[in-house]
Amino acid sequence: MPVPVGGGMAGPSTFDKLKMGAMMGGTVGVIIGFIFGSVNIMRYGAGPNGVMRSLGQYMLGSGATFGFFMGIGSTIRTETTTQQAMEAFARAQRRPLVMPRQKYRPS
Numbered sequence: 001m002p003v004p005v006g007g008g009m010a011g012p013s014t015f016d017k018l019k020m021g022a023m024m025g026g027t028v029g030v031i032i033g034f035i036f037g038s039v040n041i042m043r044y045g046a047g048p049n050g051v052m053r054s055l056g057q058y059m060l061g062s063g064a065t066f067g068f069f070m071g072i073g074s075t076i077r078t079e080t081t082t083q084q085a086m087e088a089f090a091r092a093q094r095r096p097l098v099m100p101r102q103k104y105r106p107s
Helices: 014-044 051-076 083-093
Strands: none
Touching (some): 014 051
């Protein structure tokens, strides 16, 4: 059996992070949609669609919207390990160069 290349464990791929963000965002969106939809149905009534259909529309719309943006956000947040990114991070983390203070000499 061949030995796998690349000694360490690999983290989740970008697509896995997209799916995970979309699932988390969708879950939060459905819960928020349930709360918001329930309050609106209690205040204004269900309308011609009925309670369950109106509540489902609130939950589906909120879940899809929040899941979409959370998935995109988690994909954008994916950290890269390219050499250029590592050098930029190292430059940003080094100590700032501070010039010594010179004595004031009036002329």
